[in-house]
Amino acid sequence: MSALPRQTEIPLLVPDWQADVTQMLDEHHLVAWSDMPPRRMQFAVSLARFLSSQRDTEVAVFYGRFITDLDSFCYQLERSVPGPVLDRRIDGPAGIANLLRSRASYRGRPNAKYRYYIWHDSDVLLRANPRLFGRIVDTMAGVAAESEYVSDDVLLIHRCIFVGGSILDLYGEDERAQFRSWYCDG
Secondary structure, three states: OEEOOOOOOOHHHOOOHHHHHHHHOOOOOEEEEOOOHHHHHHHHHHHHHHHHOOOOEEEEEEEHHHOOOHHHHHHHHHOOOOOOOOOOOOOOOOOHHHHHHOOOOOOOOOOOOEEEEEEEOOHHHHHHOHHHHHHHHHHHHHHHHHHHHOOOOOOOEEEEEEEEOOHHHHHHHOOOOOOOOOOOOO
16 A cells, blocks of 8 residues: 655645556555545545546545445445445455456447546544454455456456545554555454
């Protein structure tokens, strides 16, 4: 995971900042936090619009204000990523990981090469259920790594952008949390 560096100037007023952030996403997932909700929203909406305009790109947007448990995350996911029917579970043939692995194809259109997940207010689930948040982050990062380094399918780069309050910064500093380590299944 990566975090935007702390800056004293207002990065959203710098022209073409979206291209710089997109370049960061070539190699890393991203955590962006601010204690000012309008600034978070402006960042996420502007970045989503920019990413959506790129060729061979899918953007899935999650509205985290409404994500407080597994069911509400699945509700958002199945409305953002086309694919098989989704059970309310992380693993298994109809779980979250399987849907994240799926790729829709449309006649006359090339398959997407990039899929970005922009999770507005991701700190809401972190506050409500840190364990579940960690499992979902781990699953999203795991599917991204699997797709990039293990799968024999046509490459689909997955990148996550977690946007929220300063608790994301604290979570990112924790060596055991899923922004910095894999979830312990044991």
